Structure formats: structure tokens, C-alpha cells
Amino acid sequence: MEEGSVDTAEELQARQHRKERKDLQAKIQGMKNSIPKNDKKRRKQMTEEIAKLEADLNQKHEEELRKLKSTNDTKVEQVINGIETIKVEGSEQEEVKQPRVTKAQKRRDKKAAQEKERESRIAEAEIQNLQGVRHQESLKLAQKLSEQQLQIKEISSDGHCMYRAIEDQLAQRSKPGLTMSVKELRSRTADHMRSCADDFLPFLTNPNTGDMYTTDEFEKYCSEVEHTAAWGGQLELRALTQVLQLPIEVIQADSPAIKIGEEYGSEPIILVYMRHAYGLGEHYNSVERLKDQANVEDS
Template identity: 80%
Template sequence: MEMETVETPEDLLAKQHRKEKKDLQAKIQSMKNAVPKNDKKRRKQMTEEIAKLEADLNQKHEEELKHLKSANDTKEKEVVNGVETLKIEDGEQDESKQPKVTKAQKRRDKKAAQEKEREDRIAEAEVQNLQGVRHQEGLKLAQKLAQQQLQIKEVSSDGHCMYRAIEDQLAQQSQIGSNMSVIELRSRTAEYMRSHVDDFLPFLTNPNTGDIYTTDEFEKYCSEVENTAAWGGQLELRALTQILHKPIEVIQADSPTIKIGEEYESKPITLVYMHHAYGLGEHYNSVERLKDPANVEDS
């Protein structure tokens, strides 16, 4: 009869570490498969995320090994009168002799643990996003844009994204007005809305009462358009078509393209509207001519 092999704590920990490394490699391979090779920016982000995941796992394994070694070093078994007892090192006999952890140190340790947990959640969320709705939305948009030989050109997600995207489009077209800044675009939009109240006021309602904005509420709305990072929408786009004398088209992943200002025949300003971009949710981006994937890989 064969004797049953008893696994030591070291064996069990080594087995656990091998499994965790194997699971991480599978996750990394899934991440690589989810990002197109010609998307340099996202592949760079992915590489950074992978490096962080690997570093975190290595640090976790090192800490677990140190903890196990420490436990083995400080506790030894001995037999007294035929009875197996636990021998405790002198350092453990009197806890009162151990240096006390200050409240400030406890707060720092707690804060560090919370920050580590937050970073882990962000990293995990990013992995999920690569396979989730954000990634799927990006693929659909890329396919739609490719039909027009276009691709997304990202702008900052700081509340000014719609105006930044329009600023970029005007600069690309290099026509009159192409030097208009975000500040000027916001100012001109608020000015136009104030001077055409009847075209905009009926579409603005108080979210609490459902009533159409009062004159004061409308002025506050226009002031926020002009002076804050308030997000822009279709009302502001309607004003901008009149200001720029250009049509504006907004491409979405799962909805038909929105076209505003079709009465103008000049080259349209093209924006991309994303429902699941970044942690903020909705976001506008600009577009640019589609680059040759071979050139992107070589650059």
C-alpha cells in the first residue's frame, strides 16, 4: 500500500502561485487579442496595464513567500515528555515589549491599502473594458469610419470635448475660421443662443419640474456654455452650424449618423459620439484620414 503524500505549506503555496501565473498569462493573451495591432495608443496602454498586472502579482507572491518563511523561522515544534508543543521565540512571548504602531502609521497603512485596492479595481476594470461595451463600441465605430477612409482622432475628455473636436476639424480643413479656439467657440455659441432665444428656449426644461426654462434659467444656461466646462449637445451643435455656416455630422456606433445644418453645402464637420468612452461615459472625438496600418506598425 502506497503512503499518501502530504503537501507542505511550501508545496501548496507554490501550486497556488503557478495557477495564478497561468491565469494571468491567459488574461494577458485575451487582452492582446482584444486590441487591434494598428491601434498604437491602445496597445501602449495595454502594455502598461500588463506590466502593472505582472508587477502586482510578483509583489504579491514575494510577500506571501516572506510571510511563510517568517512563520517558519519564528515558530518551531519541539517534543516535551512525548507531547508535541509549539515553541515560541522570545520576541513573541511578551507583546507589550513589541514597538507599538502609532495612530498616524495606522492611518497611513490604511490609506496605502485603500489606494492599492483602488488601483487593482481600475486595472481589473480596464481588462474588462477591453472585452466589454467600450471595446465593442470602438470596433463598430472603426468599421463605420473606415468606409469613409476615416479613423478616430482622440481629444481630451475634460468637458470641452465637443468644442475641442470642432476646433480640430476646423484646423484640419484650414479654411476661414479654422483658428477659432475652444474659448471663442463657446463664446460665439452662447452669444448666438442669447440672440435667438425662440430657437432654443422651447427645448430646455427644468429636470425637477419639467417646465420650460425661465428667462433667468436660460441666461444661466448660456453663461455656463460660455464660461464653464459644461458638456455640449445638439442645441449647441445647431448654434455652431449657423455660426460656422457648415453642416455637422455626428457618427455613432449603434445609431444612424446625426446630420445638422444640411442647408449648408460646404464640407461637413465630422464628429464621433461615444456612449462608453473612458470613465466619464459620453464623449466626443474628432476624426482624421485613415492611416495605412503598415505605416503605423513601422513608425
């Protein structure tokens, strides 16, 4: 901020919201630290209370941002109406001589207008985010994961997200022979699908004709799995459970968890499926222990 400048209402509001969020996080951390990790009943009650506190604060911020936008719109309308109704005292209306505006002042006015527009867009985006499906999906997932003492671990969205999430899950196990790179996971998946074509081919159809894939089309599909950033889905997850001989559990916001490979009976690889995570759509993330839980167990 330049010396001598005054914060706009939007900037003050954003600053206050950040402070309130920070205060709430400190309160939540205190709540978590006050309950023993083995008191599952109280920790479940605490999780529900935390979710309500966060939802109440989001609703409060949403209402404040809406009121601020409404106030700004009203002020702009009043200014415009005031300019249109300027009258010169006396019986006859005379032309009002406007003072000459310097180039420097024009630049300052333009900069101020751009900054105000930017703050308005930020406020609108924050309202949309609080109301949007992406935010609601994140809240539901956080609630489900907290019941298992887990939280989302972000994975980059580059087409390899499912394989990167599994790579991360294997690395967290720290067991010899289980660690695999994304490249190796893709290669092993494609090889397994080729060797067990009868188990996978019937589930693949040509999007234009609706016919089951030909042998050549199936080979092209497997090649894309192995060599490109083609997104993975349930077919690839099924192949990976058989390659790794581990079950895979996929947690979703609005549907029951998908469990694949339960016949292996081991601790499952856990992924989070997000339908609205990014503009491109579907995305997979990994999970990790809740931070406070990890600190307690490691101490």
C-alpha cells in the same frame, strides 16, 4: 524585475499577450499595404477580416486570462487545505515548531503578496475591459469609421470636448477664416443662441418643474455655455452649424449618424459621440484619416 527573481504566470501571460497584439498589428499593417487604396471592394473585405482577427485575438486572450485566474484560485485553495491538514507522523499529533521568520523575510512575503494581488486585479480588469461596453463601443466605432477611411482622434475629457473636437476639425481644413479657439466657439455659440432665443428657448425646461425656461434662466444657460466648462449637446451643435454655416455629422456606435445643418451642403464636420468612453459618461472625439491612408496620400 529584481536580479534572480522569477516572473509570475500573470506577468508571463501579459507579456505573451502584448507580443501577440504587436504581431497582429504588424500583420494588419502588411494587409493594408498590400491592397491599393482605390480598390474599395478589397479594402472593405480587408476591414471586415481585420475586425474578425482582432475579435478572435481578444476572445483568445479573454479565455486565457479566465483560465489563469481559475488556476490561481485552485492553487490557493490547495495550499490552504494543505496547511489545515498537516499531521505529524506517529500515533499522537504534536505541535509543529515553526521556524522563526525574519523581518526581512516578512517584508519580502508582504511585497510578493501585494504584487500577486496587483497582477490579479490587472488580469480581472483586462477581462472586464474585453467584455465591457466601452470596448465593444470602440470596436463598433472603429468599424464604422474605417469604411470612410477614418479613425478616432482622441480629445481630452474636460467638459470642453465637443468644442475641442470642432476646433480640431476646423484646424484640419486649413482654410483661412475657419480656425477658431474653444473660447471663441463657446462665445459665438452663446451669442447666437441669445440672438435666436425663439429657436432654442422652447427646447429648454426646468428639471425641477418641467416648465420652459424663463428669460433669466435662459440667460444663465447661455452664460454657462460661454464662460464655463458646461458640456455641449445637440442644441449647441445646432447653433454651431448656423454660426459656421457648415453641416455637422455625429457618428455613434449603436445608432445611425446624426446629421445637423445639411442645408449648408458642404463637407461636414465629423465628430464621434461615445456614450461609455469615460467614467463620467458621454464624450466627443474628433476624427482623422487612417494612418496608412494619410501616408499614401501624402507621399
